[in-house]
Amino acid sequence: MARPTPRMSDDPSLFDPRVLDPAQEIVSRSGLDDAEIDQVVEVLRSLRLWREADERMSEASRRYMKLGATDMRALRFIIVGLENGEAVTPGAIAAHLGISTASTTKLLDRLAAAGHIRRLPHPTDRRSVVVEVLDETRRAARDSIGRSHARRFDLAAALTRQQRDVVIRFLRDLAATEDDPSRDSAA
Known part of the structure; x- marks a missing residue:
């Protein structure tokens, strides 16, 4: 059976400034410990999940109604x-x-x-x-x-x-x- 194509939102590192911007050139992480950064990353990931779900629901409605x-x-x-x-x-x-x-x-x-x-x-x-x-x-x-x-x-x-x-x-x-x-x- 074919594996589903991973969605961007499945990879939390795509939202993690420790991975994306390790030198903190764009995103400052000062004052945040790792647990707080993890939670911020999860907020951003959750927003992405919502956006993807909303896009799928909208597309399904449009397809249903042609x-x-x-x-x-x-x-x-x-x-x-x-x-x-x-x-x-x-x-x-x-x-x-x-x-x-x-x-x-x-x-x-x-x-x-x-x-x-x-x-x-x-x-x-x-x-x-x-x-x-x-x-x-x-x-x-x-x-x-x-x-x-x-x-x-x-x-x-x-x-x-x-x-x-x-x-x-x-x-x-x-x-x-x-x-x-x-x-x-x-x-």
Whole structure:
């Protein structure tokens, strides 16, 4: 039987500054003992495991629904809008996705041809249309993406308020590291 291909997240040394940067040219380990470094490495490895799992779940949902990533984002936006009683227009979809109106038209044509959406006259603006997701697509999205989101929500809800505050702060600080790498070398 063939061995599965190891994933990057399976090798903790890929996250260990003692291996990656032994001279501490980039990552300072001052004030941390080996046990603390091991724990930091495990945090980074766990984030990678989560990211890989999230990518696999997203890919499985897209395959199940036979859609690309942008199409799935559009459907999610439309479903959320409809669930909140909003009239979802092609312009709103374009703005949400950050794509041109021409690209949005092609996207909506694809989704309509595949039987996922329909365009209807806007209830108050004769010059516009609203986009609705068909019931079968809504059910499929709920069964795939919705159930995964519910499990994630339950895990976050099981944390204490203080634990959630720590996680929120950590993840926001982590997201803020998305700086222009050229700024670090220019400083």
